[in-house]
Amino acid sequence: MPFKELLPSSIVEQALDELKIxxxxxxxxxxxxxxxxxxxxxxxxxxxxxxxxxxxxxxxxxxxxxxxxxxxxxxxxxxxxxxxxxxxPETLLEKLFRETGGKLEQKVTTEYLWCGRKVKVIDGSTVSMPDTIDNQKTYPQSPTQKAGCGFPIAKLGVIFSLTTGAAIAICIDVLNTHDIKLARNLYQFLNPLDILLGDRAFCAYADLAAIKKLDCDAVFRKHQARTTSMRKGKILGACDKLVTWCKPKICPKGLIQDEFDTLPSTITVREIYYYIVIPGFRTERVSLITTLLDAKTYSTLEIVGLYGQRWDVELDLRHLKTTLGMDILRCKTPSMVRKEIYVYLLAYNLLRGLMWSAGTTYRTPPLRLSLQGTRHHFNNFIPELLAAASTKRQRIYRTLLKVIAHKPVSVDALSGLSSDIAPEEVKHGFVNAA
Known part of the structure; x- marks a missing residue:
């Protein structure tokens, strides 16, 4: 199969040796x-x-x-x-999935970076599975459903690369697990100088401090429980300021007391706000919290535009669950369910690798290519690739990349009904998203 750049047989054999399988x-x-x-x-x-x-x-x-x-x-x-x-072994599949995501990240050149840095985006989702005794015991169904009327459900926390769309890391847990708990198990997979992008569920004092401790930065939407006061903080612009957050007085749920004790007494964050104005709808105010404090290097418009790309994680999850069919798993034991998830992520990363090769070879933005179309072309080309000699196989492979890059998906089709905001649309704190 045409995955030799990300997953040659030698990598599989090496992983088997490292895991002593x-x-x-x-x-x-x-x-x-x-x-x-x-x-x-x-x-x-x-x-x-x-x-x-x-x-x-x-x-x-x-x-x-x-x-x-x-x-x-x-x-x-x-x-x-x-x-x-x-x-x-689960460990083998998990290792191969993470290695493919990491190898694809290594292909990213400076021209694809945001302000010279790599951006990861995080979100949570769920998948269902067959209603077996073992699955119900490990991943119970929703407590709001009567016994025998629902299916076991697992909660997923996933980090994707904003540049390549590849999945970098995943955490699998039970349904009632909060997104922020999943996220805290995923921070270990961030590399120094990474920027983590997420919605308001991840915007907590302890998490901002933990991300900074890893020499990374974050851009989150402000949690609705925090009030906004424009009277406090150092003004950086018309809709931009530096504010100081104080450590909570009591240890939050989901945080170990020892971890809470090591948190700094205060942290300085940057708050950016803007308005989304859509004719016929109520104007919505959006506040962003980030640890990117240098307004010269990271301008207000750049950060607002970056948060607008957070919608990409929704598209990535939709591709995994709907396009590839991971929303309803088929395996009947918890161990096989996890293996199935890892193989889905591995296959998804390999398709992203094909899209990256096609886009960079034929100068088309890789994220503008269709993952569904890539899967169709891949499945149709496989018999010819397997039957061809090595010289002919290279020609077929180049043809595969060419047809993948042939018809990019329009921006409107990618974004759907998202509230993505382009930086040039932000003026004086107002955004017209009509």
């Missing part, structure tokens, strides 16, 4: 099982029968005898593949 030489070893699992989540028919059929067809083309075919009654038996998926 031992396995027998059999038809469905970890590498073959992984390469079968990936097309399974990318296909519209996600059944194991369909996946095993593809493996059989490929091996038949290579004139390789399959042991199970000696018995005609076991020709379409999926037990060997299902058992192989059970043997795949």
């Amino acid at each position: 031992k396995y027998y030489q059999r038809l469905f070893d970890p590498i073959v099982t992984l390469w079968a699992f990936l097309p399974q989540v990318l296909d519209t028919d996600k059944s194991c029968h369909n996946t095993v059929s593809k493996v059989i067809a490929y091996l038949a083309g290579l004139k390789v005898e399959i042991p199970s075919l000696r018995d005609a009654s076991r020709t379409t038996d999926t037990s060997a593949y299902c058992q192989a998926r059970l043997r795949l």
Whole structure:
């Protein structure tokens, strides 16, 4: 498959060695099982029968005898593949998913950075799964539903790259977990000088302090529980000021007392506000909180424009859940559910890698390309890529990139009904979003 830039077989073998995973030489070893699992989540028919059929067809083309075919009654038996998926360690799939996101980040050049820095965006979502006893025990259904009337649901916290759209890290927990708790498990995956972008759910004193401690910065929407006073703070502009936040008097829920004790007594943050004016609707005031205090390097308009791109995380989650079909998982045990999520994220990152290669090769913004179209082209090109010799395969691969980059998606189609704000639309604290 055309993923050699992000996930060559050598990377898989290296990960197996690093994790000290031992396995027998059999038809469905970890590498073959992984390469079968990936097309399974990318296909519209996600059944194991369909996946095993593809493996059989490929091996038949290579004139390789399959042991199970000696018995005609076991020709379409999926037990060997299902058992192989059970043997795949979660740690291996999680490691490969994070490595692909990281390798794609390494391809980002200076021209794609925001004010010379990389931006990550964070958000939470949910996925459902089959109603089995084990799944219900580990990921209980919503408490508002009667027993037997709902499905187990897992809560996800995900960090995406704003530049490439790739998933960088994920945290999986039960439904009633607050987004901010998931986020605190994800900060460890930030790199120094990263900027984290998020909505008001993540705008807490402890989190801003933790992000600054990692030598990173944050841009969050101000939490609705905090009041806005224009009389306090150092004025930087017409709608821009520096304010000092004081440490809470009591330890907030979800924070360990030892962590609370180490927080600084005060932090200085920057507050930017503007208005969204849409004819026929009530004017909405938006306040942003950021640790980017240098107004010369990070202007008001730049920060407001950056927050407008926060909507991209909604599109990324929609691609994962709706385009690829991760919203309803198929596995019947908690361990397999987590593996399925990691493989979805791995497949999603590999598609983003194709989009990045296509966009940068043919000078089209990678985020303007269609992920659904990329998946369609990928699935249609796979038989030709597998059947071609190495020289011909390179030509087919270049053709694949060309057709992926052929028809960019319009900005309106990408943004939908979002309230994205372009920097040039902000004047004197007012935004006309009509």
